[in-house]
Amino acid sequence: MKRFAxxxxxxxxxxxxxxxxxxxxxxxxxxxxxxxxxxxxTELSEASxxxxxxxxxxxxxxxxxxxxxxxxxAASGPEQKQLHVLCFSTIDGSxxxxxxxxxxxxxxxxxxxxxxxxxxxxxxxxxxxxxSSNDLICLNLDGDVVWMRGLTLDYPNASNSLGMASSPIxxxxxxxxxxENDSESFAAGFDLLTGINKWKIExxxxxxxxxxxxxKIDSRTVVALQSSKGVLGVLPDTGSPxxxxxxxxxxIPSSAASGxxxxxxxxxxxxxxxxxxxxxxGKIWNESAQRPGVASPILIDGKVYTxxxxxxxxxxxxxxxxxxxxxxxxGPFSSSxxxxxxxxxxxxxxTGVGQCxxxxxxxxxxxxxxxxxxTILGTPAxxxxxxxxxxxxxxxxxxxx
Amino acid sequence: xxxxxxxxxxxxxxxxxTVGGLAGDLSxxxxxxxxxxxxxxxxxEAANSWKVLTQQDSSAIxxxxxxxxxxxxxxxxxxxxxVEVVFQKQADAHAPLPTDQVKQFLLETKNDPRARKLAxxxxxxxxxxxxxxxxPGMVDDPSTALRREAVALLIDKxxxxxxxxxxxxxxxxxxxxxxxxxxVDQIKKIAGLLRNKLKQPVNLPEHFGFLMYWKIxxxxxxxxxxxxAMVYPPENRIDLDASYPGKNGTVSWRDYSTSxxxxxxxxxxxxxPLKGVTGYAYTEFDSKEDRPAELRLGCKNGWKIWLNGxxxxxxxxxxxxxxxDQYQLPVHLEKGKNTILIKLxxxxxxxxxxxxxxxxxxxxxxxxxxxxxxxxxPTPTKAATGRRSQRNR
Numbered sequence: 130m131k132r133f134a135x136x137x138x139x140x141x142x143x144x145x146x147x148x149x150x151x152x153x154x155x156x157x158x159x160x161x162x163x164x165x166x167x168x169x170x171t172e173l174s175e176a177s178x179x180x181x182x183x184x185x186x187x188x189x190x191x192x193x194x195x196x197x198x199x200x201x202x203a204a205s206g207p208e209q210k211q212l213h214v215l216c217f218s219t220i221d222g223s224x225x226x227x228x229x230x231x232x233x234x235x236x237x238x239x240x241x242x243x244x245x246x247x248x249x250x251x252x253x254x255x256x257x258x259x260x261s262s263n264d265l266i267c268l269n270l271d272g273d274v275v276w277m278r279g280l281t282l283d284y285p286n287a288s289n290s291l292g293m294a295s296s297p298i299x300x301x302x303x304x305x306x307x308x309e310n311d312s313e314s315f316a317a318g319f320d321l322l323t324g325i326n327k328w329k330i331e332x333x334x335x336x337x338x339x340x341x342x343x344x345k346i347d348s349r350t351v352v353a354l355q356s357s358k359g360v361l362g363v364l365p366d367t368g369s370p371x372x373x374x375x376x377x378x379x380x381i382p383s384s385a386a387s388g389x390x391x392x393x394x395x396x397x398x399x400x401x402x403x404x405x406x407x408x409x410x411g412k413i414w415n416e417s418a419q420r421p422g423v424a425s426p427i428l429i430d431g432k433v434y435t436x437x438x439x440x441x442x443x444x445x446x447x448x449x450x451x452x453x454x455x456x457x458x459x460g461p462f463s464s465s466x467x468x469x470x471x472x473x474x475x476x477x478x479x480t481g482v483g484q485c486x487x488x489x490x491x492x493x494x495x496x497x498x499x500x501x502x503x504t505i506l507g508t509p510a511x512x513x514x515x516x517x518x519x520x521x522x523x524x525x526x527x528x529x530x
Numbered sequence: 531x532x533x534x535x536x537x538x539x540x541x542x543x544x545x546x547x548t549v550g551g552l553a554g555d556l557s558x559x560x561x562x563x564x565x566x567x568x569x570x571x572x573x574x575e576a577a578n579s580w581k582v583l584t585q586q587d588s589s590a591i592x593x594x595x596x597x598x599x600x601x602x603x604x605x606x607x608x609x610x611x612x613v614e615v616v617f618q619k620q621a622d623a624h625a626p627l628p629t630d631q632v633k634q635f636l637l638e639t640k641n642d643p644r645a646r647k648l649a650x651x652x653x654x655x656x657x658x659x660x661x662x663x664x665x666p667g668m669v670d671d672p673s674t675a676l677r678r679e680a681v682a683l684l685i686d687k688x689x690x691x692x693x694x695x696x697x698x699x700x701x702x703x704x705x706x707x708x709x710x711x712x713x714v715d716q717i718k719k720i721a722g723l724l725r726n727k728l729k730q731p732v733n734l735p736e737h738f739g740f741l742m743y744w745k746i747x748x749x750x751x752x753x754x755x756x757x758x759a760m761v762y763p764p765e766n767r768i769d770l771d772a773s774y775p776g777k778n779g780t781v782s783w784r785d786y787s788t789s790x791x792x793x794x795x796x797x798x799x800x801x802x803p804l805k806g807v808t809g810y811a812y813t814e815f816d817s818k819e820d821r822p823a824e825l826r827l828g829c830k831n832g833w834k835i836w837l838n839g840x841x842x843x844x845x846x847x848x849x850x851x852x853x854x855d856q857y858q859l860p861v862h863l864e865k866g867k868n869t870i871l872i873k874l875x876x877x878x879x880x881x882x883x884x885x886x887x888x889x890x891x892x893x894x895x896x897x898x899x900x901x902x903x904x905x906x907x908p909t910p911t912k913a914a915t916g917r918r919s920q921r922n923r
Contacts, residue, residue: 207678207713207715228611228614229610229611229614230607230610230611231603231606231607231610231644233603233604233607235856235857237851237853237856239851266607272615273577273580273581273584274576274577274580274608274611274612275573275577276570276573276574276576276577277566277573277604277607277608278569278570278604279603279604282568282603282604283568283569285843286845286846289847289850290830290847290850290851290852290856291850291851310847311846311847311848311850312845312846312847319570320570322574323570323573323574324570324573325569325570325571325573326569326570334846336850
């Protein structure tokens, strides 16, 4: 019996260690870097494709991974009014379940984006899928419907004719989503179990495609809500303001956070340190030349990386903003890069070229490429040993062999 | 004998209770789901009821489909997903499926259109040939989703007839397709074939029900978007002989008609491309009867709509794109004269894509079938001069 107890003690932590989830847009804290993703493939090639599986309709939201399940959303049919949540096995890509719904809000988008643009989020037990139609649907990991909201039904002018793309995030016990647009613009915290508003705050009436990022300040989780006006930090449980940065910010690439530091696509790039006392964040540096394009910046081991609209990847010191090196990638890019604990960055161009960049040397180096021959607009996801990426038509898993 | 009879009676009573109980559970679960309301109201109860529904066997499929009639959009989604789960479980277990009942449900046009399309999808999984055989008969179906399938077949048939040089056959087929089509993409495709390949005239404004004749007045001020909320005189009273102080001087109503086949009312034509301005467009619509209808608007400027003096909806979004049927506004038409007033706001952006100051409006029913004014005038012919309006495609 004692031996059994010992073996159990040994196995359980190992099992927990082996499970590597990617629970929302740009993974942990919504910032694109997961140090526990230690062994995704650095050799991207046909041989690295573990499996691929077809998808219906259109979608550019990232895959999310919860245990042995990978989930994506899609929208299909005339005017993309059929919404899908699809669940596949991470092992072999076999379909586990699919749920379909009718859009209750407006599905008009500009041609490049689509209705299934936001990435779903998960708290490890449930999936929260948001669409440009402002349908917000919660399912458990077996596909049981837990709750639904039609946010345009509730707030009829909450929509954007160009399409909405902000992805929700789970912060402590609250699902936070930015439903920001030119008209009825707000951010809200939803109860994880019922979908009822825990809070709802008015936001600048301006179109905004950025997604919330999580900060840790004095062990408190703070949600950074970015908009054209700047960044508002709020407590996830109540929406109460903690800090505000009012120098303006981009409405497309989102911020990256590390602890109490926030790297904001503002006037190029601006790094701020957020104080626990609610004082205006201290500006650490601003570099106007480091202007991200569509891709969101990423912070890895004391360095901040941006990809500009010309497809150039820049590396700068996080402490000072001083640029260290630049390399040209094969762009253009609509998706954001992600990086793992193996010191490599992964990014996929619109033309379907996946690139792996080794960041460990004096200068970044593209060590492998794969041509997927499909348009890739969505950001990839990482787990301990794999890269997941999707196009409209296909979901791939790439693993080290 | 008595104990055996008692046992049998007891077992029967249990079965009746169980079946009755299950049926009761089903009705109660459906009722709970139909009660979901705004802002997440009823979600927790609906989740429990959804579990009850998805544990049923295939006998629950028809009641759940039937329950979609009169349900809210959210409730319909709960019910839809429940039906699909029940169906899939039964299919995976190779259990019998209610094929005939699903088919009968589909054929009954009084059932909810979405539920019928769902029934069609289920029937397609059970018996694709049976489902396919029903499609040609759906060309006038009240469900636009089902009608779309039938129209697609007609388009294919028309194209085949053209390829076989059967011009007369193709004309008849494609005209039938056009009469039936309600989705914009199909209408445009058919119109293109009829006009470009078969040289047949197509009256798109009449097919869609676009309103082509207006009285318009502008410009009032919309500097800093303030005009959107400002109540200018036309919002208080329509006096087509009146003049008012406008942004750049006195303004008064003038006649306007559009020959654009998608009904585009282009304020830049009579007023030149102005910035930071507001205008109004007014028209009257004579309805044959009291009836529900939809006003369907396409517009990339700020706008408001009133019907019979009552505010319907408004939106202060600028230059994020426009398309036909962008906004679908349920209204009620009165028998006889109905007045429609549109407020159209242009902002102060100067990028090339922000020039348009225009809208298109049509009146139709919930299936997109045009409702025409009893005194509808002939579609205007193209203007001989003047700037061509930007079309919503």
